[in-house]
Amino acid sequence: MNVLPGLYNMGNTCFANSVLQCLSHTRVFREYCRLGKHSKNCFSDIAKYKFVQSVDSFPVEKLERLPAIQAVLSKTTKFCSFCIIESHIRGLLDEKKNGQMQVRPIGIYLLF
Numbered sequence: 001m002n003v004l005p006g007l008y009n010m011g012n013t014c015f016a017n018s019v020l021q022c023l024s025h026t027r028v029f030r031e032y033c034r035l036g037k038h039s040k041n042c043f044s045d046i047a048k049y050k051f052v053q054s055v056d057s058f059p060v061e062k063l064e065r066l067p068a069i070q071a072v073l074s075k076t077t078k079f080c081s082f083c084i085i086e087s088h089i090r091g092l093l094d095e096k097k098n099g100q101m102q103v104r105p106i107g108i109y110l111l112f
């Protein structure tokens with residue numbers, strides 16, 4: 001199995017990062033997320049927000065956009081934590097293709 005990009009410690013996030021790393025390197029779970037099997041059948045409408053899939057690769061200088069993103073997400077009544085994790089893992093797979101070595105798991109910590 002390919003090793004995915006590492007996660008930056010964004011300040012006291014090392015414990016959560018270790019859980020995310022374990023999940024993203026669990027073969028069956030990774031494949032489930034890669035294929036989007038959860039979000040295809042989820043009640044949530046969060047998957048329609050395309051920026052959720054790309055938020056982890058936001059350059060630091062664009063972080064000021066995140067409050068606006070949070071504002072949009074706070075209006076949804078169909079928020080789903082699993083969809084966020086699925087998007088994160090799919091994003092890691094994309095970043096691996098792009099040669100990215102580390103990812104800031106911004107989406108995980110700001111969208112929950």
Ligand SMILES: [Zn+2]
Nearest residue numbers: 042044080083
């Ligand atoms: Zn969901």
